[in-house]
Amino acid sequence: MTNKAFGLLISSLLFFSPVILANESAQFSEHVREFVKNMVLDNNKHVTNIAHDDFKLLSEGQNPRATVVSCSDSRVQTKAFNQSPVNDLFFIRNIGNQIKSAEGSVEYGINHLHTPILLIIGHSHCGAIQAALSDYSKESPAIRQELDNLHLPKATELNHGVVENVNQQVEYALNKFKHKIDAKELMVIGALYDFRDDYHQGHGRLIIINLNGEEDAKKIKADSIMKGLAVHTLE
Known part of the structure; x- marks a missing residue:
């Protein structure tokens, strides 16, 4: 590999690495946010659907x-x-x-x-x-x-x-x-x-x-x- 080709390879890696990392970070955040969203919604249903007397017994x-x-x-x-x-x-x-x-x-x-x-x-x-x-x-x-x-x-x-x-x-x-x-x-x-x-x-x-x-x-x-x-x- 020539020095010029090697330089182009390194440049391309430096360019794409931050993009890849940014995409992975965005996917991670989206997965976590989706889980937390579902957790909150399901808990809201739980609070709404279960009678307060049931919670009193559990306490x-x-x-x-x-x-x-x-x-x-x-x-x-x-x-x-x-x-x-x-x-x-x-x-x-x-x-x-x-x-x-x-x-x-x-x-x-x-x-x-x-x-x-x-x-x-x-x-x-x-x-x-x-x-x-x-x-x-x-x-x-x-x-x-x-x-x-x-x-x-x-x-x-x-x-x-x-x-x-x-x-x-x-x-x-x-x-x-x-x-x-x-x-x-x-x-x-x-x-x-x-x-x-x-x-x-x-x-x-x-x-x-x-x-x-x-x-x-x-x-x-x-x-x-x-x-x-x-x-x-x-x-």
């Missing part, structure tokens, strides 16, 4: 029925299985729907709020499980620390890994809260939210895969609590 304290440990994945949201989560779900989220990363929060829901249910929800094609099954050594220390809590054989197929992780989390809970389970004060339920229909029971299906350590589908359906309900299990 006195909380009384949820379930402590829920779910993945942070944005595709997994409460309305998929609970249309009225306010004061009903003590909701805890982290990558890989694991107890260890949020043990204090889980303890608070069960020991202080006395929820009779601990619901652990994994989901199809989980990115945290995919990472745990691969080499994540180049991730940040904080992410590595969370992924280190997921103990899965590297050769595991992804969706089998999702199931295995939920079962492991249930087992951890059974050991941790054994006294409450034995006293019939707590039931631990393991479930999958399948937005991809990977388990062939319908897009968006919540599938019960573990009930206090029981993984057999027929026995889960035959349980006195589940019997007669239209629960979906892994056959």
